[in-house]
Amino acid sequence: MxxxxxxxxxxxxxxxxxxxxxxxxxxxxxxxxxNGIKLIxxxxxxxxxxxxxxxxxxxxxxxxxxxxxxxxxxxxPNKAKWVxxxxxxxxxxxxxxxxxxxxxxxxxxxxxACGLQLRWDKIPGLEKALEKGDSGVCSIYTYNYCKKTRxxxxxxxxxxxxxxxxxxxxxxxxxxxxxxxxFEEQTRERGIRSKSDISYWASGASMFGVKKYSDMLEEERxxxxxxxxxxxxxxQVDSENKKAVFQxxxxxxxxxxxxxxxxxxxxxxxPAFLSSSGVSTSSSLVDAAGWVDVDRHSLQSTxxxxxxxxGDCCNAPNTKTAxxxxxxxxxVVHNLCKLIRHPPSDSPVALxxxxxxxGSCPLLVSKHRVILAEFGYDGRILxxxxxxxxxxxxxxIGQDGPLQQRIFAWxxxxxxxxxxxxxxxxxxxxxxxxxxxxxxxKDSTAL
Numbered sequence: 031m032x033x034x035x036x037x038x039x040x041x042x043x044x045x046x047x048x049x050x051x052x053x054x055x056x057x058x059x060x061x062x063x064x065n066g067i068k069l070i071x072x073x074x075x076x077x078x079x080x081x082x083x084x085x086x087x088x089x090x091x092x093x094x095x096x097x098x099x100x101x102x103x104x105x106x107p108n109k110a111k112w113v114x115x116x117x118x119x120x121x122x123x124x125x126x127x128x129x130x131x132x133x134x135x136x137x138x139x140x141x142x143a144c145g146l147q148l149r150w151d152k153i154p155g156l157e158k159a160l161e162k163g164d165s166g167v168c169s170i171y172t173y174n175y176c177k178k179t180r181x182x183x184x185x186x187x188x189x190x191x192x193x194x195x196x197x198x199x200x201x202x203x204x205x206x207x208x209x210x211x212x213f214e215e216q217t218r219e220r221g222i223r224s225k226s227d228i229s230y231w232a233s234g235a236s237m238f239g240v241k242k243y244s245d246m247l248e249e250e251r252x253x254x255x256x257x258x259x260x261x262x263x264x265x266q267v268d269s270e271n272k273k274a275v276f277q278x279x280x281x282x283x284x285x286x287x288x289x290x291x292x293x294x295x296x297x298x299x300x301p302a303f304l305s306s307s308g309v310s311t312s313s314s315l316v317d318a319a320g321w322v323d324v325d326r327h328s329l330q331s332t333x334x335x336x337x338x339x340x341g342d343c344c345n346a347p348n349t350k351t352a353x354x355x356x357x358x359x360x361x362v363v364h365n366l367c368k369l370i371r372h373p374p375s376d377s378p379v380a381l382x383x384x385x386x387x388x389g390s391c392p393l394l395v396s397k398h399r400v401i402l403a404e405f406g407y408d409g410r411i412l413x414x415x416x417x418x419x420x421x422x423x424x425x426x427i428g429q430d431g432p433l434q435q436r437i438f439a440w441x442x443x444x445x446x447x448x449x450x451x452x453x454x455x456x457x458x459x460x461x462x463x464x465x466x467x468x469x470x471x472k473d474s475t476a477l
Contacts, residue, residue, distance in 0.1 A: 044370050047127065047137035048072045048110075049117055051079060051102055053352050053454075054143035054341030057359035059110045060457040065367045070110040071135065073117060073127065079105040080173060081450050083352055083392075086205055087443060089170040089179035090212035092397055097447060099173065105455050117144070117303050122315050122334045139366060142315075142322050142339040144304070146201060146350070148172070149297040156294060159269035167269060167292045170209050182291060183213050188225035189290030192274060195232035197263045198297040201342050201350040203239065204391040204403070206232070206295040207247070211395045213293075214254055228256050231276055231287075233263040239349075242411060243393065243403040250395050264294060300343060321345035326407065328381040329362050335369070335378065338362045346385070347407060353390035356454070356461030361385040361470045383470040388412050388462065392442040400438035402429065404462070414462045421462070 046067055048055045051074025059070050081098045088095035106112050116130040120140070127135040148171055150157045159167035160175055168179035193210040200206075210230060217223040230251070237247035237258070251258055259276070265284070266275035274287050299305075305320030315331060317323040322339035323332045326346045331337035340358040342350040364383035372379040387407030392400045406412045413429040414421050420429065428434050453459035460468055 044138050045069045045071065045136070046139045046141065046366070046370075047135055048141045048143055049120075049127070050074060050143035050145055050341070050343075051076065051106055051112070052143065052145050052341065053355045054145070054359065055141075056105055056455055057356065057457075058141050058143055058340070058362060060107045060455060061359055061363040062366070063107055063109055064457045065363055067367065067370065068109070070107075071113055071137075072106055072110050073113045073115060073129070073135065074102060074106075075114060075116040075130075077102055077114070081447060083202070083442075083450075084447055085170045085173070085176045086208045086212070086394060089168075089176045089183065089209055090216070090397070091180050091184060092212070093443065093447075095173065095176055095180075100451065107455070117301075119303055119306060120315060122331075122337055125336070138336065139370065140334075140337045141362060141366070142304075142337065142343055143341050144301050144343045146199075146298045146342040147301050149198070149299050152297040153264055153267060153294070155267035155269060156296070159267045159292075160294075162269050165269040166272060166290055167267060167294065169294045169296065170205060171296060179209070179293065183216065186213075186217075186222075186226075186291050188222045190227045190288060191229070191291040191293075192287060192289045193228070193230050193293045193295075194264045194274075195230070195234065195295050196297045197233035197279065198299060199350065200295060200298045202352075202391065203349060204393045206293075207237070208394040209293060210256070211250070211254075211393075212397060214256060215396050229259065230256055231259045231262045231264065233261065233279060235260050238393075238403065240403060240405045240409045240411070243391075243401060243405075246401055247393065247395070267292065267294070304343065315339075317345050319345070326387070327384045328365050329358060329385055330365060330381060338366055346387070348385075348387040349389035349391060349405075351389050351391055352450075353404075353461055354388065356459070357388040358385050360460060360468055364470050384472070385470070386410075386412070390414075390462065392438060392446075394439070394442060395435075396439070397443075398439050399432070399435040400442050401435060402438045404429075412462075424464075 078099050079102045084098035087093035118128045125137050159165040168182040169175045170179050195206040217226045236244045238244035261279045262276040265277045277284050300320035304316050322344045324339050324344045329338050329340050340362050341355045348354050361383040365381040369379050391403040404413045415424050415427045416429045449459045
């Protein structure tokens with residue numbers, strides 16, 4: 031094995047390694063640099079960076095998909111070292127990371143921000159169906175499949191359209207139905223709604239995990255005549271005969287459904303290297319399901335104090351969205367900087383950066399309407415624009431109502447992509463706090 035050691039010598043004091051160049055990795059690297067941490071290495075194999083929230087809009091033909099991608103080197107900060115390689119394993123007991131090309135990277139502090147992996151392979155026949163041009167099967171969950179989604183939706187002229195939601199944790203839990211709402215709207219605009227049978231098949235028990243928003247979506251579903259089949263998980267796709275097989279989560283029985291259009295939200299799991307045998311067995315970084323095990327408020331590893339994790343790869347019980355990442359990054363940066371600057375002692379460092387579970391899902395129910403779902407741990411409502419509990423001066427807008435939903439739709443389509451590309455990579459955007467750097471030491475019950 032070829033071993034090029036990035037050492038933690040005197041010249042590499044406080045070497046911070048970040049695994050992942052997605053939203054979490056980009057935000058962590060620039061904000062650490064802004065806080066005086068000078069030696070940062072980002073490990074990311076992809077040559078490009080995606081703004082994935084745009085894919086719902088692109089799949090529905092409302093935005094150009096090319097606006098969702100930029101070269102990775104243009105997004106990562108220049109002062110961070112970029113290692114373009116994949117991680118094979120982490121040895122947290124030795125502070126080492128093994129890469130696919132044989133290199134070993136040493137670190138003093140580690141930030142795991144590697145996201146999750148899409149498991150198309152978990153559904154027999156799905157990958158074949160997605161690659162087949164005339165299968166009617168599509169998904170907005172990758173750049174290339176999103177292109178096919180636009181084609182499949184636009185060529186649909188009536189028939190049976192099925193939209194699915196898997197049993198596993200996924201990123202952007204609302205995306206599975208956002209594309210459905212936009213598609214249903216388009217069938218009405220094209221005059222083919224009366225001959226379009228649109229249905230939603232979800233493994234969960236309701237439209238959304240937080241009751242306030244679930245009730246709003248349920249009303250939307252009933253009014254727009256979209257049958258829902260809760261407690262069903264897609265387990266097989268037969269693209270030759272255009273059949274989809276679902277399994278009932280309660281009794282294990284299966285049902286076969288024909289389709290003309292099938293939009294699939296795939297199962298997802300932690301990246302393989304996290305749950306592989308290469309991860310330290312003496313004191314594992316991950317939980318039984320393979321997610322990085324962290325304290326849900328500090329986002330520090332429960333087993334190794336010099337390791338933090340954020341974003342989709344950790345087991346903090348929050349929704350896996352870009353908005354959640356933007357709330358987590360300042361917490362990780364604050365706590366990591368405090369740990370680095372704490373004088374050596376036998377007592378553990380008290381980390382006071384506190385993540386309250388905030389996440390947001392702009393639920394597109396129309397090209398002109400967004401239900402902006404904002405909530406924290408245990409389903410606590412944390413709405414930025416609420417007139418009673420929102421953040422001044424944004425509380426003047428209000429969270430609910432037709433005008434507000436149109437404003438949020440404009441933000442989703444135009445404001446959020448702009449700030450993501452032009453402000454966030456420069457460390458000038460803090461999610462729900464906008465351009466104002468948050469005090470992450472405040473009471474976690476506060477917005």
